[in-house]
Amino acid sequence: MHHAGHEISSVEDAARKAVTDNLFSPRFYTTDYVAMNAIDVGPVRAEWDAMMAEYEGDNNHDHFQRDTAFADEARELFAKLPHELQQEFLDFLVSSLTSEFSGCVLYNEIKRNVSNPDIKKLMEYMARDESRHAGFLNSSLKDYGLGIDLGNLKRTKRYTYFKPKYIMYATYLSEKIGYARYIRIFRQFEQHPEKRFHPIFRWFQRWCNDEFRHGESFALMMRANPKLLQGHNVLWIRFFLLAVYATMYVRDHTRPALKQAMGLQPTDYDFEVFRICNEITKQVFPVVLDLDHPAFHANLDRLFHCSQRMDEGKQAGGLLGGLKRAFWGAAGAAVFVRMYFIPVQRNELPAQVRMQPAW
Numbered sequence: 001m002h003h004a005g006h007e008i009s010s011v012e013d014a015a016r017k018a019v020t021d022n023l024f025s026p027r028f029y030t031t032d033y034v035a036m037n038a039i040d041v042g043p044v045r046a047e048w049d050a051m052m053a054e055y056e057g058d059n060n061h062d063h064f065q066r067d068t069a070f071a072d073e074a075r076e077l078f079a080k081l082p083h084e085l086q087q088e089f090l091d092f093l094v095s096s097l098t099s100e101f102s103g104c105v106l107y108n109e110i111k112r113n114v115s116n117p118d119i120k121k122l123m124e125y126m127a128r129d130e131s132r133h134a135g136f137l138n139s140s141l142k143d144y145g146l147g148i149d150l151g152n153l154k155r156t157k158r159y160t161y162f163k164p165k166y167i168m169y170a171t172y173l174s175e176k177i178g179y180a181r182y183i184r185i186f187r188q189f190e191q192h193p194e195k196r197f198h199p200i201f202r203w204f205q206r207w208c209n210d211e212f213r214h215g216e217s218f219a220l221m222m223r224a225n226p227k228l229l230q231g232h233n234v235l236w237i238r239f240f241l242l243a244v245y246a247t248m249y250v251r252d253h254t255r256p257a258l259k260q261a262m263g264l265q266p267t268d269y270d271f272e273v274f275r276i277c278n279e280i281t282k283q284v285f286p287v288v289l290d291l292d293h294p295a296f297h298a299n300l301d302r303l304f305h306c307s308q309r310m311d312e313g314k315q316a317g318g319l320l321g322g323l324k325r326a327f328w329g330a331a332g333a334a335v336f337v338r339m340y341f342i343p344v345q346r347n348e349l350p351a352q353v354r355m356q357p358a359w
Contacts (some may be wrong), residue, residue, distance in 0.1 A: 008090040014146040017091070018098045019157050026099035028159045029106045033113035035164045041118050043224045047354050048118065051216060055125035063206050064136040073199045074143045081197060081261075088258040089198065090146065097137040097148060098157075099174070103214075104130035105154055106167070122217055129210045140200055165228050169240040172218035172284070173277075175211045177244055180276040182208035183359045184269060188262055195263050212357040219284040223353045229286055237285050242339055245274055245289065249300045250307045276359050283355050287344040299339045306332035 008014050017025075041048045078086060104127050111123035134150065141147050162170065186204035189196045196202070222228045229237070252259060252266045259266045271291060278288045290296060306328045313324030 007087060008094065008146065011146055011148075014090070014094055014141060014148055015152070017094045018148050018153050026095060026102050028102050028154075028157045029162050029167060030109065030159050031106070031162055031164050031167045033110060036110050036119060037114040037116045039116065039119055039164075039221055039225065041220060041224045044220045044353060047352075048220055048224075051213065051220065051354065052121065052125075054213060055122070058128075060129070060132070060206055060210060063203065064132045066136075066139060070199050071143045074140060077197050077199075078144065085197075085257050085261050088255050090141075090144070091255065092258055093137055093141050094148070097134055097141065098153070099178075100130045100133040100137060101150055101153065103127075103171070103175075104134055106171075126214050126217065129214065133207065133210070136200075136203070140198070165233065165236070166240070168218050168222055168228065169237055170244075172215055172222065173240055173244045173281070175215035175218065176280050177248065177273065177277050179208045179211040179215065179357065180273045180280070180359070181248075182211065183357070184272055184276070185262060185264075187359075188264055192263050195261070197261060209357050212355075215280070216354060219353055219355075222284050223349070229284065229349070234286055238287060238289075238340065238344055241281070241285070241287075241289050242336070245270075245277075246300060246303055246336065246339070248273070250304050253304045254307065254311075280355065282347050283350060283353055286347055286349065288347055290342060290345050293342050295342050296339065299335050299342075302335045303332055303339075306335060 006017075008017060078089070081089065107123040107127035107130065111120050111127060114120050114123070138147050138150065182204045185201060186208070189201050189204075227233070249270050252270055256266045259269050274289070274291050278291065281288060309328035310325050310332065313321045313326075313328060315321070316324065
């Protein structure tokens with residue numbers, strides 16, 4: 001639910017929302033550029049070159065264009081939405097924009113700081129795509145007079161340092177789960193066009209194919225460096241898989257109105273996305289989470305419960321609010337640890353790394 005004070009009704013609100021860091025807001029990253037520069041994609045050269053040719057061909061160069069009808073339809077449909085849904089949709093636009101722009105900033109920084117021609121070129125292409133996506137989302141915010149100053153966002157948002165391998169696991173997963181989320185929404189509106197409450201959803205298929213290809217790029221980098229997928233690194237992979245799935249589950253259940261308006265139930269939608277994502281990650285991760293383990297579902301609900309109680313503590317404020325928040329924060333962490341030890345499913349990596357977006 002949206003609480004007073006979280007409303008997005010001005011440019012300042014939108015900007016504040018984009019800069020805020022909490023568990024669910026997209027972060028900005030920096031990494032070790034020397035290590036990024038040292039990545040050798042030689043072992044997957046043939047697949048790498050085929051992928052780079054796709055980037056080069058840039059089949060989406062004319063895709064993110066809007067016409068005047070777009071803005072008119074966006075305003076007309078938005079005006080008909082109930083207030084809570086308007087707020088959730090704006091929230092979705094701002095967090096999606098922040099997430100796409102975060103990719104753009106990171107890829108640009110890596111490009112600037114490496115000389116390795118493979119990595120430099122790749123980062124240039126991915127930054128190009130993310131910058132297009134961010135601009136496209138910002139145009140939709142501007143339709144409501146809520147555009148975000150991206151230069152200012154880049155200067156004011158806090159940056160988190162991540163080792164290159166964490167960048168690979170986390171970015172691979174966020175690109176792939178982004179694909180799975182968008183393609184599921186796109187398919188839903190294909191079947192129920194009457195439910196489409198904003199024109200932006202028509203763009204989702206080709207948009208998420210960009211995300212899919214970005215994920216492929218990280219898959220190739222990891223497969224070219226197999227030690228990233230072995231030994232104690234498998235424990236990190238489990239951690240990132242669980243963190244990404246759990247965050248999505250809590251976020252979608254905290255803001256259910258958006259999915260319900262699409263004719264989707266948050267729990268069913270999330271598990272469909274997890275299943276698509278599990279199928280995809282088999283290309284590179286030696287383990288996948290066991291989605292059908294009875295404790296998996298139950299503990300996701302517990303995590304959501306802890307998150308709700310923490311929010312109540314935060315709203316209440318004061319000493320008791322602070323204690324409540326700390327208590328439920330610790331309870332949530334304990335649930336996460338329990339989930340971490342649910343047995344995972346092992347998986348033989350396929351010989352052919354590249355995949356097609358077949359969902």
